[in-house]
Amino acid sequence: MTASLYERLGGSEGITRIASDVVDLHLDNPAVSPRYSASNIEKLKHGAATFFITATGGPAVYEGKDMLATHKGMNINATEYMAVLDDCLAGLERNNIGQREQEEVLFALYGLRKEILAV
Numbered sequence: 001m002t003a004s005l006y007e008r009l010g011g012s013e014g015i016t017r018i019a020s021d022v023v024d025l026h027l028d029n030p031a032v033s034p035r036y037s038a039s040n041i042e043k044l045k046h047g048a049a050t051f052f053i054t055a056t057g058g059p060a061v062y063e064g065k066d067m068l069a070t071h072k073g074m075n076i077n078a079t080e081y082m083a084v085l086d087d088c089l090a091g092l093e094r095n096n097i098g099q100r101e102q103e104e105v106l107f108a109l110y111g112l113r114k115e116i117l118a119v
Contacts, residue, residue, distance in 0.1 A: 006056040008101050012049075015056065019049035022091035031083035035074070055108065067115035074119070081117050085109055 009015050023045045026032050036044065053060035064070065088109055092102045 004057040005101065005104055006058040009056060009097060012053055012058055012060060015052050016049040018091050018095050019052050020045045021094050022088050023048055025087035025090055029083050029087055032080050067112050068119060071116045072119050076117055078117065081113060
């Protein structure tokens, strides 16, 4: 039996570390960092981690808004969206996540584009 994506990403601890790194990368990325200027960074990291844990089959319960509600009215453009995906890939690589898992995560994130891009 194949381990779940949650397990292959290191469980709650591994995913929390990945989410934290990804948020840090967003904060350093000039293409998207202005979007986070008024954010509570710890709350943002917690929300990203619980979303990611829940989405990969883990035990956390994500209690935030859905993707469409979160991004509605932000008018995120393609450059920003791709910058976020690049940061996610860099966060996965930083945590020594394998190629197969990287592809699965990026596929899932790309699948959310209609709920994020230009809404």
